[in-house]
């Protein structure tokens with residue numbers, strides 16, 4: 001009976017996490033368009049901090065907690081599709097970590113990347129979502 005609820009928790013927080021991952025690099029682009037040291041830049045620092053603390057970090061932790069609970073429930077550890085999924089979700093978690101670090105750099109007044117590079121990096125969560133969902137649904141049919 002617990003299993004469907006774990007899946008509900010997992011998927012709800014996947015949606016929140018992905019929403020945050022899509023929003024944050026957009027915030028970075030707008031932030032970098034504001035003049036350095038301006039009031040607008042300070043407002044973006046505040047918005048980024050809130051997105052980090054309220055959405056991104058809690059959602060990522062809960063996706064992992066529910067996902068690992070599901071993995072133990074169905075004993076996914078020996079299954080090929082799960083190894084591939086872990087590879088992709090570890091990559092996505094690394095991207096999350098990079099974003100947290102970049103938000104802190106922006107808050108200190110550093111702007112290491114151009115708007116163009118940030119726009120390109122904005123594609124990472126979309127590509128990761130395609131790879132992960134394909135692995136979970138199609139990969140599972142072939143990699144048991």
Ligand code: HEM
Nearest residue numbers: 014063064067068070071074076089128129132133136137
């Ligand atoms: C962060 C670590 C994650 C872990 C450890 C994890 C693990 C799992 C496990 C074990 C299942 C159960 C499969 C089943 O019972 O059929 C599952 C389901 C699922 N996961 Fe994840 N997951 C993670 C992240 C993600 C992410 C980031 C996404 C999407 C971008 C995602 C999408 C899904 C989907 C769509 C299902 C439902 C599959 C189905 O019902 O057939 N997961 N996950």
